[in-house]
Amino acid sequence: MQRPRFLPDNFILALISAIVLATFLPIRGGMATIYEHATTVAIALLFFLHGAKLSREAVIAGASNWRLHLCVLAATFVLFPALGLAAHPLLSDLLTPGLAAGVLFVCLLPSTVQSSIAFTSIAGGNVSAAVCSASLSNLLGVFLTPVLAGLFLSQAGHAGGSMPAVVHIVSEIVLPFAAGQVARRWIGGWVKAHPKVVKFVDQGSIVLVVYGAFSASVVQGLWHQIPPQALAWLFVADAVLLAIVLAVTYGVGRALFSREDALVLLFCGSKKSLASGIPIAKVLFASSALGAIVLPLMIFHQIQLIACAAIARRAARHAPDAEPVRG
Template sequence: MAPVFRPGRLRRVVDPYVAALLGTVALATLLPATGRTATAVGWAADAAIGLLFFLYGARLSTREAVDGLRQWRLQTVVATSTFVLFPLLGLAAAGLVPYLLTEDLHTGLLFLCLVPSTIQSSIALTSTARGNVPAAICAGTYSSLLGMAVSPLLAAWLIGSAVSFSADGLLTITTQLLAPFLAGQLARRPLTGFLTRHKKPLGLLDRLSILLVVYTAFSRGVAEGIWQQVTPIRLLSLLCVATTLLALALTTTSLAARRLGFSREDRITIVFCGSNKSLATGLPMAAVLFGASAGPVILPLMLYHQVQLMVCAVIANRWSRDAATSPAPESARREETQRAC
């Protein structure tokens, strides 16, 4: 899934993909698509969303998901953080309206809390911090699979009328999200070689598709006066709220993992997988669920994504240094103990 995120990028302050997203927002602000161009761009964005979710389905390994059942306690903690803790925090943030957030920005923040966990960045962060990488792969896979059904349902329940969840909306969600995703899962085996050989160009296609979705959403938002509603002060307030949300998620998952007796490696996996949110899945999903109103809704997700990259990169590098100076990882000590017994 886009954006591709590797351990070597952890030292960067601003992720290049986020910079491209911000540039796309600026382009849509200065040169929004209108008239027939807007119609054509909208059709192209719809096709791009279908292609994105087809590729997501083709890349997700069912075998990895089945193997992950062996660590059901860890997967349960991550899923609970993603689909229970975050929605509760999002609902609690309603008290910030109208002081720090507008109604639209709170809707976006609540939607951010319903998005599944990311895969690439969680794996990269877990690997850098010397955590349980196979468990991180499984956690990301499970979260993506659950998110396909759970995120739209939670959005319809918690956000309500802002979500296009009528009969026509349900049909749109099925045809643009679920059907392509399931088709990708069914086509996974024959496409595995092709996806492996063309990993880089397909990754670029992913990113370009998401940029098209963002351009379409903000073009509609500009037409509706989004920047009259979202002032610089509101953006700064939103950044503070997103940072606080991440801090609460990191603290809660860390404390829960310790109290439940997980090893150091598993705690690292829980913290990163349980606190990260997927930009690649969330942006096209927002475009489908919110339609012309998606512009202000995706702002919290974009800001949170950048904050999570910066903060989690610092944490991952620190934990990596701590692991390098420790005598041995906990898993290695356990294996030595078992052999001795």
């Protein structure tokens, strides 16, 4: 069995490189406007492919395990937002307003798909249920996350749910996603047969958005507005948030489900999707504020990968009749 990697992968390194490049060579003026249109097209293509590769059959096939899926959705769209909203007054004192809004935004996102399934498989969990739960979370997240963002961020005093934003959400996210679902019957096989192409579009679009987001934010003085202690507290906030959700999902899973299903709740219920989060943020927030909004998500993403990799390997070693895990 291949050992999960604790160091940043090439995608994370690309995101870090985009931030560094934007810090020293931000895109400005007329080129920024052209770049904005290019990223809009990239996001539409990204969600079109998300719609084309998301298997409705997997969601329907696993729907019988409804208690498990409801618990995963409750962790993703109830527990996380409740924690984020409860912690927001404290975070507003410890962080900058943009970073505090970014942490709250993290709490409103759907679960990941690939890594949730991968860690469930490594740990010896119910992979088919993980496919269903993660897919269902992403399907609902396309609609729920913008609604929750408008509700929670407005309550916390941040913009994020105006009518122009709703129009952008429909045109840039919902319609391409729905078109991908419709086109799945014709192109679903091609999408499945060319995962590297899909991955390139997926990750490339996110890197483009990150560079554009941080460029606009740097021009507005992002790094002058974020003191070092705020960044330190941001790491702590993301880590504590993840630890609380992992503890709750672990406890509920042990109390209500078999070992295999409990692992699904643990991994699918504790994750947040970078692939969906950054494009949705780009649609919801002004370009000048976007860098601070997505920074908490990028940090949370790496923390969750490191923590869940360690948990998955430990669970694999203690699985019934498990072979020794090497490496």
